Amino acid sequence: MLVFESVLIVAVFMVAVSIVFSSIKVGISPMPSSKKAYQAMIALAAETGVGPIYDLGSGWGSLVIRLAIKYPERQIVGYELSMFPWLITKIIKRALGLHNLTVYREDFLKADLSAASVITCYLFPAAMEAIKSKLDLGKGSLRFIISNNFALPSHQASKVVRLNDFYKSPVYLYRLSLLKTQV
Template sequence: MAPWFTNLLAQPAEGVILIALLLGGGLILGYAIRTGVPPMPTGPTVRRAMFDFLPERVDGTVYDLGSGWGGVAVALADRYPGNPVIGIELSPLPWLWSRLRLALRPRPNLIFRRGDFLTMPLGDAGAITCYLMIGAMTRLAVKLSDELEPGTVVVSHAFALPGWEPETVAIVRDVGSVWVYRYVAGRSVASSRVNEQGDGA
């Protein structure tokens, strides 16, 4: 064991903090490897573009799949105060953080659930947002095709739904270029409209 590490552990407070950080980082990494989806936050510019793709009114539950640290789900709850909003996250630390921020500033229409959204029913969805990776999107595409009612809007940050034709695509100029996709269940769009949005979007 490195001397600096041994010396740090000899200091009770610093040692506890270091061990907690190592365990927390290892837990996040482990779940990222397991799910193929690291808990990455969505920046404000991309979030605005995603919300531009959402309808003004939604009939049903609003889901944020892979809700991570809870930022998008909280914003969804504020946008749709009359709808139940559910953030679903499997990784325990981001989920706990989301629960903490909700406890500190409650939204009565918002719930954070810990679990695998691929095993949860989504048929009551009126709108869905997600920021996942291609492996999860491939599995999700099949599930949504089977469960969603026609007209349900799905907005994805960065990754497309395989086998689905997007109704609209935006290229957001943020840190590099980020693609945002809007899908509507039950529709097959022959060609997509591509919008380019900058930092002021």
């Protein structure tokens, strides 16, 4: 019994250390979107056609798994650098047989996102700035960005859903054909 408990403690410690290091490296922990936020994001995705949805920083998979179940006809892609959240998503994907879901353990800033029609994210201001510079907004196949809580700098959202929570947190929908740069 003592051996089992020791192995368990070491395993939990390794997972915790891995998550802490990864969070420091990328600037954000794998904290999932709240229930109200992912429900709003999934509902907004219904307004974006049938093209592939890419979640930048898919964490434990709480959003991509639900998207893959809700929209079986769409390709859902997640990028996640943190090892254990990525691994858990892979295991759940296998267990549920979600053939329309792919999760990469890669830096989305170095990935080829040209096939994305919709980007979803729950990041932080510096990362929103970084994706804005990386994406060829308004060109290619990318048509929509759905962002939980953080706005795309210098751009006007076509829709803002206010969640029924303490902070009235925003979820932004950017329609790239209508994208207006604020001066």
